[in-house]
Amino acid sequence: MSNAAIAHRFRVRQAPTLSSSTPCRSPITISRVACSDPEHGLSRSVPVEDSYVANITVMEMLSADISLNGYVKRRGPTPPGGLYLFNFQTDPLCNFHTAFDFVRFYISRATLEGIAYEAGMPVTGSLARPELGAVDPVLFNLAKAALPALENIDSASQLFIDYLCLAFHTHVICNYTGPCRDISRTRPGLAPWQVRTATELISAGLDGKVSIDELASACNLSQSYFSRAFLQTLGMPPHRYLLHRRVDRAKALLSLEDRPLLEIALLCGFATQSHFTRVFTAVEGVSPGRWRRRAASLETSSQRPN
Numbered sequence: 001m002s003n004a005a006i007a008h009r010f011r012v013r014q015a016p017t018l019s020s021s022t023p024c025r026s027p028i029t030i031s032r033v034a035c036s037d038p039e040h041g042l043s044r045s046v047p048v049e050d051s052y053v054a055n056i057t058v059m060e061m062l063s064a065d066i067s068l069n070g071y072v073k074r075r076g077p078t079p080p081g082g083l084y085l086f087n088f089q090t091d092p093l094c095n096f097h098t099a100f101d102f103v104r105f106y107i108s109r110a111t112l113e114g115i116a117y118e119a120g121m122p123v124t125g126s127l128a129r130p131e132l133g134a135v136d137p138v139l140f141n142l143a144k145a146a147l148p149a150l151e152n153i154d155s156a157s158q159l160f161i162d163y164l165c166l167a168f169h170t171h172v173i174c175n176y177t178g179p180c181r182d183i184s185r186t187r188p189g190l191a192p193w194q195v196r197t198a199t200e201l202i203s204a205g206l207d208g209k210v211s212i213d214e215l216a217s218a219c220n221l222s223q224s225y226f227s228r229a230f231l232q233t234l235g236m237p238p239h240r241y242l243l244h245r246r247v248d249r250a251k252a253l254l255s256l257e258d259r260p261l262l263e264i265a266l267l268c269g270f271a272t273q274s275h276f277t278r279v280f281t282a283v284e285g286v287s288p289g290r291w292r293r294r295a296a297s298l299e300t301s302s303q304r305p306n
Contacts, residue, residue, distance in 0.1 A: 006104070008029050009044045015104075016150045020165035021158060021211035022115075022223070023282035026108045028165035032150045034058075042095045046088060050109040052127055053092075054172065055084040055102045056136065056143040062098035066132055067091070078133035081140030085129050085176065102144035103150070105168045111146070116173050118222035127176040138171050155271030158209035159215075159239035166212070166227050189233035190226075194219040197232060202238060203245050208270035212238065244272065247283045254292040261288055 006015035010033050019027040033055075061078040068090040077273070084102075085091040112127075126221055130136070190198065195280035198215045205283045215238060216226035231237050253264045265276030280288045 021213040029106045040096040054105040058101040065095040067093040081135040082133040083136040096215040119224035122244040158211045162212035
């Protein structure tokens with residue numbers, strides 16, 4: 001569902017939405033839906049379809065009536081991380097009696113089963129709905145990780161979006177269907193030519209627009225297989241590898257040129273100077289400005305005669 005369709009359904013002004021790159025099948029989407037009204041009222045119905053939606057509360061939701069197939073159940077306080085997992089075939093509706101804020105993952109059954117099949121994780125039956133509002137710590141962490149991207153849609157890395165969507169898919173398959181076997185132990189990592197291909201593509205696209213699908217296709221692999229093999233081989237997921245390459249590029253520019261930090265940030269694919277500073281500091285342990293001064297001091301010391 002689009003931003004406008006989700007906003008219309010929940011009668012809110014906007015519902016920022018991120019979409020995975022999944023050619024030939026409907027994408028997995030991540031949205032944020034929030035409202036501060038104490039008595040917001042009933043959500044609108046949606047067309048019946050064989051798709052799933054997982055709503056994860058970001059803040060405590062005090063009271064709501066949940067309707068599934070016409071049967072209404074009152075829910076009391078739901079803590080942050082509470083999960084509401086529905087199939088659209090049950091005509092889910094929600095009557096909100098309090099402010100709410102949740103991150104919403106949407107996936108069609110065809111996409112759910114298609115990605116699972118490519119990964120060697122056959123799906124048997126439907127996703128089992130847990131108790132309404134039951135806390136799912138893993139999905140809560142994924143929801144929190146998505147918030148910065150949902151607040152800055154235009155600068156969100158497609159690799160990061162794809163990573164979140166595939167992580168969501170793996171989690172619901174392993175926890176809300178039958179047993180999930182650990183395929184990482186039975187499949188090898190990337191071949192040397194695949195490592196070279198993937199890392200060159202990432203390094204050539206520091207703007208973050210390259211997708212998991214593009215990398216997987218270049219390596220002749222499915223998205224889910226590629227993501228796991230990349231992590232197994234390089235010790236980090238593709239979006240984190242991208243951040244490290246951005247930082248490497250920034251260090252080269254900081255060492256060689258006296259450019260403003262904002263200009264360096266933009267040249268290295270960061271949307272803002274603050275984003276650049278936050279990522280650089282997390283990777284290097286110091287801010288870009290301090291790193292530059294330290295590098296200049298070391299360079300000056302090395303040029304002094306003994």
